Amino acid sequence: MTNPLLSAWDTPFELPPFDRITDADFEPAFHAALDDTRAAIAAITDTPDAPTFANTVEALELADAPLDRVLGVFYNVAGSDSTPAREELQRMFSPLLAAFSSEVTMNADLFQRIEALWQARDTLGLTDEQARVLMLTRRRFVRSGALLEGADRDRLKEVLERLASLGTEFTQNLLADERSWFMPLAEGDLDGLPEFVTDAARAAGTEKGVDGPAVTLSRSVITPFLQHSTRRDLRRKAYEAYTARGANGGDTDNxxxxxxxxxxxxxxxxxxxxxxxxxxxxxxxxxxxxxxxxxxxxxxxxxxxxxxxxxxxxxxxxxxxxxxxxxxxxxxxxxxxERRREAEHDLDEAEIKPFLQLDRMIEASFDTANRLFGLEFAPLDVTLYHPDARAWEVTRDGQHVAVFVGDYFARGSKRSGAWCSAMRSQQKLAGDIRPIVVNVCNFAKPEDGQPGLLSWDDARTLFHEFGHALHQMLSDVTYSSISGTSVARDFVELPSQLYEHWLEVPEVLGKFATHARTGEAMPKALLDKLLAASTxxxxxxxxxxxxxxxxxxxxxxxxxxxxxxxxxxxxxxxxxxxxxxxxxxxxxxxxxxxxxxxxxxxxxxxxxxxxxxxxxxxxxxxxxxxxxxxxxxxxxxxxxxxxxxxxxxxxxxxxxxxxxxxxxxxxxxxxx
Missing domain, CATH: 1.10.1370.10 (Neurolysin, domain 3)
Known part of the structure; x- marks a missing residue:
């Protein structure tokens, strides 16, 4: 049968056909895509034609398209919904990808063509964007060892492959520790916990197969427990388990x-x-x-x-x-x-949280993007990699801009934290390619039929990751290597952290902070107290x-x-x-x-x-x-x-x- 990762995707917006992709498809697709990419690189170096920007740099930009397509699906799925098979594939792929990266950047014939273009750059008539891509391409090769020779070159390859394997092992050890620990709570262990915390604990217990509430190492569960539990002994037990992740001895010790x-x-x-x-x-x-x-x-x-x-x-x-x-x-x-906040600001998180519904905060992030940039969001009825994930088409003035995927709830198969990634990045070199952008969070999942409720920190995280998503969606460049969030590491957090500020604009909360049961807007007095306590x-x-x-x-x-x-x-x-x-x-x-x-x-x-x-x-x-x-x-x-x-x-x-x-x-x- 045809591997769905290698065939054309006749799906809405060419989304990956998740209903047809199985774990067994990834390894053969990876090797086939790697072979295709290797062949594309060889075609660049084997041509008798003198190097040009088009036949070298642009050809290099396009060479890894087959690999990007497969890995764009795999790594998004592996990080947010791991399985033993996917974890084994990660361990297999990491050193192979590191070795292939070194194979490319230490390819003397390929670097010679890039270097020739670099030396002649002032005579090539390049646009500013092309000149930037040429500079970044050469710099990437040099910083990856293109100028090394002999034993030093061989050793650097070994180091990079080992580092790739260690990074994968570190991640999987951490996930294993987070997945395995939980603390069941008996009736007497609930002292001090408001209803929203016990509800989250019950949902966490269900996810862990426990008959009753439990504390897990998800931040959206453990943090409110630490804020409200009057049981100092249980707070200590939970906190020390959280801080001991990766340091418990045995096979998962990092x-x-x-x-x-x-x-x-x-x-x-x-x-x-x-x-x-x-x-x-x-x-x-x-x-x-x-x-x-x-x-x-x-x-x-x-x-x-x-x-x-x-x-x-x-x-x-x-x-x-x-x-x-x-x-x-x-x-x-x-x-x-939390007690200080209640005393000094007359502010209780149990009073705030019913007003911070997940769906309403998603609407708030969308509405803010609409008011700033004219973007509109329409739900899509498509099959994704997990039932909790959902998708929207993003448009502006009736024109397709992107597909946005949100995967918000914590689960044992998802690594901790929150992040933004792209299954497909924006670019124009291979046509007007529009992005598929993914936000992944770890908010406490509510019990069936109940609305998801966020803490103030959770709501900020949602806006933060959506700021990254906007950086991907609104990207308007020709080359995928400089698309979206492909920027300096200490610049990439600017759009995300800037977007958090709009959560604190009073009219945003005034419109979208509505009570989960009554539907009433957050009272102005409570809103004022919340914003006054922002520091x-x-x-x-x-x-x-x-x-x-x-x-x-x-x-x-x-x-x-x-x-x-x-x-x-x-x-x-x-x-x-x-x-x-x-x-x-x-x-x-x-x-x-x-x-x-x-x-x-x-x-x-x-x-x-x-x-x-x-x-x-x-x-x-x-x-x-x-x-x-x-x-x-x-x-x-x-x-x-x-x-x-x-x-x-x-x-x-x-x-x-x-x-x-x-x-x-x-x-x-x-x-x-």
Whole structure:
């Protein structure tokens, strides 16, 4: 029978035919697509014709289309709905793809053609976009070892293949720990839990096959439990299980993987002529150097630490008033922070949450995109990879723009966190190719027949990931290698973090924050209290983030540590980490850094982008209209549509007229 991954997709918008794809199709499709891509590369190098931009760079852009098609489906499905078969395929594909990438970028004949074009670039009559693609292509080859020879070249191939395998293993170990742990709750274990938390716990228990409520390691389940449970012993048990992910010993322990990964990254950087992996990695980012990153992080660290320590004093008093002696512990923080919010802002999450319905927040994100960019969203009746996933056609002025897929609920087969990806990216080289964009989240799934309810943090996550989706949808470039979110790592979070600001625009919540039972709009008094408390606990949140970012930078800025856990502890001691706060992502479960090298030396990127997003939203508020049409046009024209076709600093300067300083960020976090 014809493999559905290799045949034409006669489906709406050429969506993958998920009703016909099985796990058995992926491996033969992968090898066939790899062979086709290899043949396309050979055709570029075998031609007797002199190199041109069209027969070399553009041909290279098109060469991996068969592979992108297969892997665009596979990796989206494997990350959001894993099976043992898919996990085995990931372990198989990762080193093969790393080896093939090295095969291409270390292809001397292919690089010779690219280098010839680079040397003659001023005579080729290239457009600005083509010149940018040529520069990025050459840089990618050089940074992948194209200039290495002999033993160094062979060793770099081995290092990259091993790193790919380690990243896959790290991810799967983390998923296994998250999937296996849960804590059933008896009737007496529900003390202090509001109805929305017990409802989420019952749904989690059903998913785990438990007759009754349970706490899992999904953030949308464990965080509200930590905020509301009066059972300090159970809070500790749940919290320590959450922070122990990847460090439980046995086959799923990630500590040795982290150590080997850091060692191999250092070796990779030195083979390529860099002093450290951080120097190698940051060369292509807006920040440029480890020193510039460290300067930003430490500018924010001291005021954040001071704010967190002040909050800890107040919460320690509350702890003692409850009859508990000793110090405030990490499993106490969420609980007493919630009590502080109730006391200082007269704000109870149990009062807020019924107004933050998942479907209404999706509508809010769509309506905001409509008001800013004229986009419209219509539900699609199509078969997707999981029953929880749903799809919409995105149009503007009646013209198709994209297909958007939302997969919002946590499940044991889905890796943790939230992300945006594309099954197909926008490009024009092979025709007017429109994207298929996917947002994946891990919100607590409600019981059957009940509406999904979000925390304020969940609602921000939904807007954040949709900001990434808009970056993909509104992309308007010729070449897929610079499409959508294919930008500098410390620029990619700008559109997503900027979009979060519209959630806090009063008229957005005023329209879409409606009660799950009564349908009534959130009362203005409650809305005002919610927005007034927007900087509540930001000392904790900033310290939790920054400590992870600083540890990440320390890991990679210099010699790799023999024992990452000791190195992590040394960094935290050096910066004066408050004892009642732990890193947001400790090393054994720091997937941003160790599941691949996307955010390695780059976890700071969220903060770097936040400097810009705070300033960028000021551009709207300065007009007096958060939906100012002229400013929205500038945002799309200079940032969202451009992908990586222009240097990130130039894109921001074109939008804002200058680069920002750190003050808007500190003000936005209430740390000024």
């Amino acid at each position: 500590r040795a993987i982290a150590a080997e990964t850091l060692s191999l990254r250092e070796e990779r950087a030195r083979l390529l002529g860099y002093d450290s992996f951080a120097a190698f990695k940051l060369e292509t980012e807006m920040a440029g150097t480890p020193d510039r990153v460290r300067d930003l992080l430490m500018q924010v660290w001291e005021p954040a630490r001071e704010a967190a320590n002040k909050d800890a004093v107040r919460m320690t008093e509350m702890l003692h008033a409850d009859g508990h002696n000793g110090e405030l512990e990490p499993w106490d923080w969420h609980f007493y922070a 509540h606990d930001t000392g904790f949140q900033t310290v939790e983030f920054l400590s992870s970012a600083i540890v990440d930078l320390d890991f990679h800025d210099g010699a790799a540590p023999a024992d990452p856990m000791e190195a992590q502890a040394a960094t935290l001691e050096r910066i004066g980490m408050p004892s009642a706060i732990r890193m947001r992502h400790a090393t054994p479960h720091f997937a941003h850094v160790f599941a691949g090298d996307g955010y390695s030396s780059g976890y700071y990127s969220y903060m770097w982008s936040e400097v810009m997003d705070a300033d960028a939203f000021d551009a709207f508020t300065e007009t007096g209209d958060a939906f100012d049409p002229a400013m929205a046009v500038k945002l799309e024209e200079h940032i969202l549509s451009k992908g990586g076709s222009v240097d990130a600093a130039d894109l921001y300067t074109a939008f804002r007229g200058r680069l920002p300083g750190v003050d808007p960020l500190l003000k936005g976090r209430g740390l000024a």
